[in-house]
Amino acid sequence: MDLSYSPEEERFRAEVRQFLEQKLPAEMSEAMRLGRSIGKEGHDRWHAILNEQGWLAPNWPVQFGGCAWNAVQRHIFEEECCRAHAPRIVPFGLSMLAPVLQKFGSKAQQDHYLPRILSGEDWWCQGYSEPGAGSDLASLKTRAVREGDHYVVNGQKTWTTLGQYANWIFCLVRTDPDAKQQQGISFLLIDMDTPGIEVRPIILLDGTHEVNEIWFTDVKVPVENLVGEENKGWTYAKYLLTHERTNIAGVGFSRAGLEAVKRMARAQMHRGRPLIENPHFAARLAQAEIDLMAMATTNLRIISRAAAGQAPGVESSMLKVKGTEIRQEINDLARRAAGVYAMPFASEAVESGNEPGLGPEGSEAVAAQYFNNRKLSIFGGSNEIQKNIIAKVKLGGRA
Amino acid sequence: MNFELTEERQMLQDSLRRFLRDHQKALQASTLLGAGGEEGARGFDAEIWRKLSELGVIGALFSEADGGFGGQGFDLTTVFEELGRAGAVEPVLDTGVLCGSLIADLGNKDQRAFLADLIEGNLQLALAHGEANSRYDLAQVEALAKTSADAIVLSGRKAVVVNAEAADVLLVSAREDGASGAEEGISLFLVPRGTAGLSLRGYPLMAGGRAAEVDLDEVHLPLSARLGERGQAHEALLRARARSEVALAAETLGAMETAVDLTKEYLGTRQQFGRPIGTFQALQHRMAQMLIELEQARSAVINAAGHLESPSTAERDLQIAAARNLIGRAGRLIAEEAIQMHGGIAMTQEYELAHFAKRIIMADHRFGDTDTQLERFIDLSAA
Numbered sequence: 001m002d003l004s005y006s007p008e009e010e011r012f013r014a015e016v017r018q019f020l021e022q023k024l025p026a027e028m029s030e031a032m033r034l035g036r037s038i039g040k041e042g043h044d045r046w047h048a049i050l051n052e053q054g055w056l057a058p059n060w061p062v063q064f065g066g067c068a069w070n071a072v073q074r075h076i077f078e079e080e081c082c083r084a085h086a087p088r089i090v091p092f093g094l095s096m097l098a099p100v101l102q103k104f105g106s107k108a109q110q111d112h113y114l115p116r117i118l119s120g121e122d123w124w125c126q127g128y129s130e131p132g133a134g135s136d137l138a139s140l141k142t143r144a145v146r147e148g149d150h151y152v153v154n155g156q157k158t159w160t161t162l163g164q165y166a167n168w169i170f171c172l173v174r175t176d177p178d179a180k181q182q183q184g185i186s187f188l189l190i191d192m193d194t195p196g197i198e199v200r201p202i203i204l205l206d207g208t209h210e211v212n213e214i215w216f217t218d219v220k221v222p223v224e225n226l227v228g229e230e231n232k233g234w235t236y237a238k239y240l241l242t243h244e245r246t247n248i249a250g251v252g253f254s255r256a257g258l259e260a261v262k263r264m265a266r267a268q269m270h271r272g273r274p275l276i277e278n279p280h281f282a283a284r285l286a287q288a289e290i291d292l293m294a295m296a297t298t299n300l301r302i303i304s305r306a307a308a309g310q311a312p313g314v315e316s317s318m319l320k321v322k323g324t325e326i327r328q329e330i331n332d333l334a335r336r337a338a339g340v341y342a343m344p345f346a347s348e349a350v351e352s353g354n355e356p357g358l359g360p361e362g363s364e365a366v367a368a369q370y371f372n373n374r375k376l377s378i379f380g381g382s383n384e385i386q387k388n389i390i391a392k393v394k395l396g397g398r399a
Numbered sequence: 400m401n402f403e404l405t406e407e408r409q410m411l412q413d414s415l416r417r418f419l420r421d422h423q424k425a426l427q428a429s430t431l432l433g434a435g436g437e438e439g440a441r442g443f444d445a446e447i448w449r450k451l452s453e454l455g456v457i458g459a460l461f462s463e464a465d466g467g468f469g470g471q472g473f474d475l476t477t478v479f480e481e482l483g484r485a486g487a488v489e490p491v492l493d494t495g496v497l498c499g500s501l502i503a504d505l506g507n508k509d510q511r512a513f514l515a516d517l518i519e520g521n522l523q524l525a526l527a528h529g530e531a532n533s534r535y536d537l538a539q540v541e542a543l544a545k546t547s548a549d550a551i552v553l554s555g556r557k558a559v560v561v562n563a564e565a566a567d568v569l570l571v572s573a574r575e576d577g578a579s580g581a582e583e584g585i586s587l588f589l590v591p592r593g594t595a596g597l598s599l600r601g602y603p604l605m606a607g608g609r610a611a612e613v614d615l616d617e618v619h620l621p622l623s624a625r626l627g628e629r630g631q632a633h634e635a636l637l638r639a640r641a642r643s644e645v646a647l648a649a650e651t652l653g654a655m656e657t658a659v660d661l662t663k664e665y666l667g668t669r670q671q672f673g674r675p676i677g678t679f680q681a682l683q684h685r686m687a688q689m690l691i692e693l694e695q696a697r698s699a700v701i702n703a704a705g706h707l708e709s710p711s712t713a714e715r716d717l718q719i720a721a722a723r724n725l726i727g728r729a730g731r732l733i734a735e736e737a738i739q740m741h742g743g744i745a746m747t748q749e750y751e752l753a754h755f756a757k758r759i760i761m762a763d764h765r766f767g768d769t770d771t772q773l774e775r776f777i778d779l780s781a782a
Contacts, residue, residue: 129743134742134743135671135672135742136671136672139671139672159743202747202749203747203748203749204746204747204748205745205746205747205748205756205757206605207748268534269532269534270534270535270536270771271534271536272580275534278770278774280770280773280774281770284770332731335760335764336763336769336770338764339534339535339764339768340529340535340558340559340764340765341558341559342605342761342764343559343604343605343610343761343764343765344602344603344604344605344610345602345603345604345605358558358559358600359531359558359559367605367760367761368605370760371605371753371757371760372746374735374738374745374746375743375746377739378738378739378742378743378746379743382739383739384681384682384739
């Protein structure tokens with residue numbers, strides 16, 4: 001048992017840290033630290049910086065332009081990115097679709113789409129959930145009917161994250177309505193500019209526009225946009241979901257969040273003393289930190305097994321539940337620390353940094369983040385679904 | 400022992416509930432008025448405000464001696480539980496309870512004339528008391544009042560003044576003696592909108608309505624602007640806060656009831672895996688827990704309201720701290736569980752649950768959060 005990183009791993013960490021110090025634009029890091037939006041331009045810019053360095057696709061095999069890092073290196077990279085307040089890499093093309101294309105896509109699809117993901121030419125979004133198919137994803141109803149050399153797609157997808165920026169969407173569609181639920185589903189790539197597609201914004205409870213409804217009316221999709229075989233889409237989707245669960249613990253986010261809370265609690269006065277010295281607040285903060293310390297090690301245990309070639313199993317469900325609970329607790333602490341200044345709704349002017357914030361530094365986004373991050377335990381397989389998986393595996397088939 | 404409302408309060412509850420149900424659309428629209436509004440906007444629906452006053456909602460907050468027909472703890476809870484159930488953002492708390500109590504308590508004959516206007520719905524008020532460094536402590540006042548032979552001059556800044564832009568008159572606190580943190584030496588002043596040197600930076604609030612940062616740059620007032628005795632406002636502020644906290648606790652309880660109702664309904668109708676999700680025992684137990692916490696919250700509000708007129712202010716404040724600590728905890732559980740059991744739909748601004756969750760959670764940031772209430776309770780029980 002040895003909790004320390006190897007000298008090579010430490011060298012790698014130093015290299016990553018140096019890169020971030022040199023290449024991460026200061027204003028971008030500042031915006032992320034204060035919980036401000038960086039918009040599509042910001043994401044595109046960071047994407048390009050990473051691509052130039054060759055570090056955009058840590059999880060891709062080298063032959064496709066990846067950097068072939070092992071799980072420990074990827075973890076170190078993510079940790080350092082969070083520490084430096086780098087923007088999150090938009091995962092839909094890079095970490096979700098790409099692994100599916102690399103494993104199940106045709107040579108033509110790989111040659112066409114993968115370079116465009118790296119270059120940023122294509123922005124992908126994910127067409128999975130539907131209004132009636134959330135936790136029960138396999139009950140999805142969007143229909144694709146084959147007519148000659150194309151499919152005709154009709155239906156509705158929802159919760160499509162950053163779909164307003166996307167020019168392509170990968171979709172699960174029903175191609176065989178008579179087959180058993182999971183068996184009649186196919187995986188289709190759809191150009192968002194095709195006639196019959198309509199993107200409607202969904203405004204979230206914190207006033208942000210990050211998800212959308214996407215409506216398909218008689219949308220013609222060429223058959224060569226089918227990934228793998230018809231009616232095998234569920235297998236590919238499940239493969240994709242295991243990739244969606246990388247970095248599921250969000251250790252780096254929690255660490256950065258905890259630091260932000262501490263910073264605010266040192267500056268905020270409560271009864272004439274800094275809030276961080278208040279026993280009730282300090283106890284809450286300490287408990288969150290204790291939980292995070294243990295979870296970080298659970299995360300490393302799983303990563304180290306993955307680096308040795310073992311696929312993570314039910315543990316990733318455990319990490320998702322614990323990781324989101326800790327992140328949400330830290331969001332709760334942040335709003336408490338901000339006191340009365342948690343109440344204002346940050347205007348666009350404040351959000352974009354054009355006007356000074358109202359309260360202590362970092363307080364303007366805390367309430368919005370608290371509400372927005374309620375999504376963490378809902379999306380990517382809700383925590384209830386994760387617990388079903390844990391129970392099913394550990395209790396032997398009785399979920 | 401009798402836990403029934405009096406006939407008068409029952410009638411008020413019925414008519415208010417009916418009115419709020421009939422105006423659901425307008426109430427929902429007004430939750431977004433602050434956000435969409437221009438600087439200086441009201442952030443609430445003036446028509447709803449007028450009708451609420453016609454119904455007697457504001458009169459119910461005052462005793463007969465003050466021109467109303469209620470004014471006791473259970474009058475406040477009757478009104479505010481209904482406002483909370485409907486998710487109303489109209490500033491009944493700030494104008495009616497917080498400022499109304501201060502004028503009723505401290506006002507001289509001329510100043511008390513405001514009460515009639517207030518009860519008729521013709522006056523908006525805001526309390527400009529908290530400051531950037533005061534957090535939830537009423538005695539932390541740094542703004543200064545300097546008195547000369549014929550004028551009072553205020554200078555300083557006030558933080559997160561709810562309803563400031565709509566207010567015809569601001570009740571501004573400032574220090575005339577002592578250091579920040581001293582209970583002695585704090586006075587209140589009536590400052591009409593538009594007074595020279597008074598400027599507001601307004602903004603919407605996360606849970607609806609608006610507030611402002613208030614800058615006092617050499618605000619000259621006549622000597623008659625002081626509300627109450629020189630330097631003696633702290634006790635009245637404590638009393639006004641006590642009344643406001645009882646009202647806010649009841650309002651939060653009402654919002655919790657609606658969050659629970661919406662979740663119950665959703666569990667019965669949302670189908671996943673071929674059946675209503677409310678048939679899953681894992682969710683049934685969580686719903687049961689929410690219902691248990693809701694009854695705890697209801698009793699905590701009754702405890703607080705029942706002690707609002709207690710001759711012992713320590714007993715009054717202990718009961719209020721208990722109620723708000725419990726509601727802080729139960730409210731968080733209910734808001735978060737309601738969102739979680741709804742799933743994605745609860746994350747949208749369009750679905751009404753989001754607004755109620757915000758009302759419940761953001762209430763924790765007024766007058767003292769869950770931890771602060773715990774601290775007050777511990778101090779008062781040790782005393």
